[in-house]
Amino acid sequence: SSELTQDPAVSVALGQTVRITCQGDSLRTYYASWYQQKPGQAPVLVIYAKNNRPSGIPDRFSGSSSGNAASLTITGAQAEDEAEYYCQSRDSSGNHWVFGGGTKVTVL
């Protein structure tokens, strides 16, 4: 399958923990990457290769995977974490890349 499925929206209280999930057959074979996108801005890579953070990404962002699912966890969510989050990987049937539909995270 070439699809990655994400829940459309999730909310979290300030300072609490939120987990965003992504499901797809290709995740059994390839790691997911995760991107944060704020309105009017380009996406930013926050997690790659399961649980690696690029330079400058706070350590409250972490990733995990199991079977056909990957997760992005924000531990101690901050107001600035309110954004759309996308998972991404490679399609299992071809050499092309795919994105999930995105999850809108609201920090209350």
Added chain:
Amino acid sequence: QLQLQESGPGLVKPSETLSLTCIVSGGSINSGGYSWGWIRQPPGKGLEWIGRIYYSGNTYYNPSLKSRVTIYVDTSKNQFSLRLSSVTAADTAVYYCARHVTGVVVYYYYYAVDLWGQGTTVTVSS
């Protein structure tokens, strides 16, 4: 610090060809281990991967767009370009150029876009 900058017309007529260029500055497009590609985002919608190219010229495209897409690289100018033919209103989107990276961690491959341009809005309308 490497940067990407998209350029091209903001308005394209239906049935015509959309052409965008991404200028790579602060580093070489010939850098090993990276490929260079395009991603788009229709208004109010999610991200759609279009395709990528290695400096050698090898290309990979989204199957849903493959018949209309060409990505090519000009290493002498340190830039790469996108052509999308026979456009319709459905091709209206913000188009991002982006650096793609592939690697292996503990036997698993990962695929990530680690650097993005700021994006350019393309509207298809007569």
